[in-house]
Amino acid sequence: MKMHKFRPLWWLGRLIWRWQNTLVGVMLVVATLAAIRYWPRPPLSAHASSSIAVHGRGGELLRLTLSRDDKYRQWLPLAQMPAPLVDAVLLQEDAWFRWHPGVNPISLARGAFVTYVQGGNRQGGSTLTMQLARLMYGLNTRTPMGKLRQVGLAVWLEMRYAKDDILEAYLNYAPYGRNVEGVAAASLVYFGKPAQDLSLPEMLTLAVIPQDPTRRMREFAAIDSGAQTADTLGRGLRAARDRLYARWRLVHGGSEGTDAVFRLPLRVRAPSALPFVAPHAVEQALRESSLDPGPGGSRIDMTLDPFLQAxxxxxxADTLGRYEQRGVTNAAALLVDTRDMGVRALVGSADYADARIGGQVNGTLAKRSPGSTLKPFIYALGMDQGVLHPRTVLRDVPSSFGPFTPENYDGRFLGPVTATEALVRSRNIPAVWVASQLASPTLYDFLRQAGISRMASERHYGLALVLGGGEVTMQELAGLYALLANRGVLRPLRLRASEPVASGVRLLSEEASFMTMDMLRQNPRPDEATSAEPARLPIYWKTGTSWGFRDAWTAGVFGPYVLVVWMGNFDGAGNPALIGVEAAAPLFFRIADAILAQDRSLAEPAWTVPAHVKRVEVCLASGDLPNTDCPQRGTTWFIPGKSPIRVSTVHRRVTIDTRTGRAACPPFDPAHTRSEVFEYWPSDLARVFAQAGIPRRQPPAPASCDVDSAMAGDPPRITSPVRGASYSLRTRHVDDDRIAFHATVDAGVREVYWFLDDAFLGSARAGETFFWQPGSPGSHVARVVDDRGRADSRELRIEATQ
Known part of the structure; x- marks a missing residue:
């Protein structure tokens, strides 16, 4: 009785207990599934490596590299894929993808029935997830056991990843024939454009290829056998695409216009026709990207312009063809846009595929002697340090700078030349003299500040650095010339668009950069280019020839561009044909003229005269302020407070006694005197005039009564011993060691007198060298006095050696 009374409660308790166990079970299942889904797992994109697509400045494909497993494969996020392409793939491969758990039983059953019962063509009945499992894990699904593994792994993928993740992975791993995988790589390989830019016929074509990629590739055989492109698809591929379009039209609708588009020929590019543009630049960008990976992953956008590169x-190629018979086998060129410092064209060798010339070597990164291409920076530094201005008259005369005795390329000396003429005509002696006057910075310091790599010590180069004694790369030299174009501001070159445009660091003043560019503008075109149409824009340029005729250079600026060209042989062999103005300059102007002719919109940058640069009148003979007797005058750029300036003393008016032809003493008798202007050139310049056969009237000796006239003119200037040099005295050959004493003197001087520590050594005629034999090591002061009482002195150190 009592048990019957409580039986309902007992059944209720049992029911609650069972429900509780069921709820716990459900919760355990849910927790397990959640753990599987949200447990940390690698992204599907990490399963395989990716290719890198390198694009030009306008988005053009320059190179598609192979992945580490030798595939053309690019990962493209699902959000960046065009929606019609995604819909077409789902319509073709798995219309029920969004609803099944990774396996579609109906499709499996139908495939098994057709394959094993009817004996028809093999059908797998695979879902999109099952295909992804086969691709990722390399399954053999032609056997029942392989199919079971595929089913299990597909369910496992569905449990661990979201539908969009699986769809994204399939679209990136789907086979597209040969070693092409994924829609991103396939669109670049077959249609030469990103997937986002595909047309609907192209999208549907890609959608049907993975169904049978091997057979579809056979239909592309005609493309590979000859032509780079085809006007029509293969018959089978077109039929498959049209069947998909018919289904597409039922689902998404269509129009007569769309139908007409599908009837047009479709151009397909063969995989062998992938672009291979600017290989040296692309490989440099790939190396730099691997060292400094940036955003974008499998895509690199470069500053290169394919049109300018071509x-x-x-x-x-055209220029080098003219020099091959002369033994010149290689050339390189670099074009930089100074507006953003982007490299627009880079040719590292004449032929990348020619192993005989080391074609795969990037010549723009090779260290080579720059010849005279560094001379503009000597003059710019000299103007910044108050050594000269563009019309300063420099001496192109035989000179020694300690143990260094430079010579000019032609073995001749021109005598007095302006700084502009010395730069344009590439005279070595004036350039070395200017370099010897630099203090802070020296040329060596300047190059170090400019980032020139792998330089030895300053003592190693000495003054020979300005003549090409050091080594630079083409890219470093382009950066230096861009510094001039950018008014003294050094900014790094940019090869990748992701690199920021740097504000730069100032190494030269705006004034010195402006005046140096103006000097380079006056360099006339070489003879080989005079017949060409004159350039629309001024060209600022300089040539260089390395010692031993190993390298021929030309570097310069036109419009917004800096252009550096080099000709030579990668093995460093010398060749008399490798002269900058004869070999490299024609190539330089050929490129510049072609670019200026093709782009009529190019204009000269807004060159305004810096506020601190003024125009002053100078005497052309001396480069100094004209005195009243200077017959020829001109103007030059001048930096007030910095540029050297004094009144010219070359032209001097002398009163001549007509009866003796000598200088007259006052008071002057008009009946027997006349006034004449003479040129008073220093002795070293007068010697050059005489050697060159250029007549110069000898000025008269000053009258004995004219004390003021005797003291006029320039004092002597010691050129040897060299300032700061040490001379060696060999203890075993004391009698053979002599030191040359030489001084440049004013035109009216006839004799000079040499002293050592106030002890008289001897005399010499003006312009002649006096030799002294030292007796013991030590420090001394050498002094010269001319016959008018003017003097100069210099410290001299003698060291004993074995």
Whole structure:
């Protein structure tokens, strides 16, 4: 009785207990599934490596590299894929993808029935997830056991990843024939454009290829056998695409216009026709990207302009063809846009595929002697340090700078030349003299500040650095010339668009950069280019020839561009044909003229005269302020408070006694005197005039009564011993060691007198060298006095050696 009374409660308790166990079970299942889904797992994109697509400045494909497993594969996020392409793939491969758990039983059953019962063509009935499992894990699904593994792994993928993750992975791993995988790589390989830019016929074509990629590739055989492109698809591929379009039209609708588009020929590019543009630049960008990976992952956007690259390559090939018979086998060129410092064209060798010339070597990164291409920076530094201005008259005369005795390329000396003429005519002696006057910074310091790499010590180069004694790369030299174009501000070159445009660091003043550019503008075009149409814009340029005729250079600026070209042989062999103005300059102007002719919109940057640069009148003979007797005058740029300035003393008016032809003493008798202007050139310049056969009237000796006239003119200037040099005295050959004493004197001087520590050594005629034999080591002061009482002195150190 009592048990019957409580039986309902007992059944209720049992029911609650069972429900509780069921709830716990459900919760355990849910927790397990959640743990599987949200447990940390690698992204599907990490399963395989990716290719890198390198694009030009306008988005053009320059190179598609192979992945580490030798595939053309690019990962493209699902959000960046065009929606019609995604819909077409789902319509073709798995219309029920969004609803099944990774396996579609109906499709499996149908595939098994057709394959094993009817004996028809093999059908797998695979879902999109099952295909992804086969691709990722390399399954053999032609056997029942392989199919079971595929089913299990597909369910496992569905449990661990979201539908969009699986769809994204399939679209990136789907086979597209040969070693092409994924829609991103396939769109670049077959249609030469990103997937986002595909047309609907192209999208549907890609959608049907993975169904049978091997057979589809056989239909592309005609493309590979000859032509780079085809006007029509293969018959089978077109039929498959049209069947998909018919289904697409039922689902998404269509129009007569769309139908007409699908009837048009479709151009397909063969995989062998992938672009291979600017290989040296692309490989440099790939190396730099691997060291400094940036955003974008499998895509690199470069500053390169394929059109300008092709222009430069044609010019290099055409020009080099003229020199091959003369033993010149290689050339390189670099074009930089100074507006953003982007490299627009880079040709590292004449032929990348030619192993005989080391074609795969990037010549723009090779360290080579720059010849005279560094001379503009000597003059710019000299103007910044108050050594000269563009019309300062420099001496192109035989000179020694300690143990260094430079010579000019032609073995001749021109005598007095302006700084502009010395730069334009590439005279070595004036450049070395200017370099010897620099203090802070020296040329060596300047190059170090400019980032020139792998330089030895300053003592190693000495003054020979300005003549090409050091080594630079083409890219470093382009940066230096861009510094001039950018008014003294050094900014790094940019090869990748992701690199920021740096504000730069100032190494030269705006004034010195402006005046140096103006000096380079006056360099006339070489003879080989005079017949060409004159350039629309001024060209600022300089040549260089390395010692031993190993390298021929030309570097310069036109419009917004800096252009550096080099000709030579990668093995460093010398060749008399490798002269900058004769070999490299024609190539330089061929490129510049082609670019200026093709782009009429190019204009000269807004060159305004810096506020601190003034125009002053100078005497052309001396480069100094004209005195009243200077017959020829001109103007030059001048930096007030910095540029050297004094009144010219070359032209001097002398009163001549007509009866003796000598200088007269006052008071002057008009009946027997006349006034004449003479040129008073220093002795070293007068000697050059005489050697060159250029007549110069000898000025008269001053009258004995004219004390003021005797003291006029320039004092002597010691040129040997060299300032700061040490001379060696060999203890075993004391009698053989002599030191040359030489001084440049004013035109009216006839004799000079040499002293050592106030002890008289001897005399010499003006312009002649006096030799002294030292007796013991030590420090001394050498002094010279001319016959008018003017003097100069210099410290001298003698060291004993074995």
């Amino acid at each position: 222009t430069v390559e044609r010019a290099v």
